[in-house]
Amino acid sequence: MRLYERMYEPFTRLAPIRTPDGEGGSDTRWEPSDAVMCRMALAGGGEGVDAASRAAETPFKAISDKPVMYGDVLRRDSDGSTFRCVSSGADGHTPPAASFAFWRWAAERWEVPDADQG
Numbered sequence: 001m002r003l004y005e006r007m008y009e010p011f012t013r014l015a016p017i018r019t020p021d022g023e024g025g026s027d028t029r030w031e032p033s034d035a036v037m038c039r040m041a042l043a044g045g046g047e048g049v050d051a052a053s054r055a056a057e058t059p060f061k062a063i064s065d066k067p068v069m070y071g072d073v074l075r076r077d078s079d080g081s082t083f084r085c086v087s088s089g090a091d092g093h094t095p096p097a098a099s100f101a102f103w104r105w106a107a108e109r110w111e112v113p114d115a116d117q118g
Contacts, residue, residue, distance in 0.1 A: 002100060004063060008037035010077040011064075014112065030112050036074060037065040040083060040107065059086060060107045067093070068105050073112070084110035 015033035018026040043061045060083060068074065068089040075082045085107050092104030 004039065004102060005037075005065075007039045008065065009039065011036045011038045011040075011074040012077060013068075014073040014075055014082070016073075028113065030073065032075075034066075036068065038068075038074065038076075039063050040076065043106065060109075061104070062107050063102045063104050064089065065102060067103050073110060074107075075112075082110050082112055083107040 012032045013034050013036050014030040016028050017031050018028050021027045040060050040062045043059050062068070062083075062085075068085050070085055070088050072085045073082060074085070085105050087106040089103035089105040094101050094103075
């Protein structure tokens with residue numbers, strides 16, 4: 001097992017399920033779709049700024065064992081923290097010649113609009 005694989009934590013990708021609301025719009029609920037192993041860490045650091053005060057605006061850097069695309073929402077299984085991908089995982093994929101594969105992407109903390117997360 002490689003070092004980055006030992007650092008992975010289980011996450012669950014949440015998929016938006018839209019249903020007509022009867023008034024021309026739709027209601028959205030978020031349901032678990034598939035498991036993704038990720039390592040999520042605050043980007044940057046060492047600036048001497050209170051990290052808690054910037055948590056909402058500071059993007060996270062992540063690596064995962066599966067592709068994660070812009071707008072995907074993932075929930076960390078251990079504590080329920082939710083993150084939304086704000087970059088394209090396809091841009092940060094390991095080269096085809098590598099003997100291993102992972103995807104690198106950026107994320108932000110995100111609140112699921114629907115209180116019922118599945």
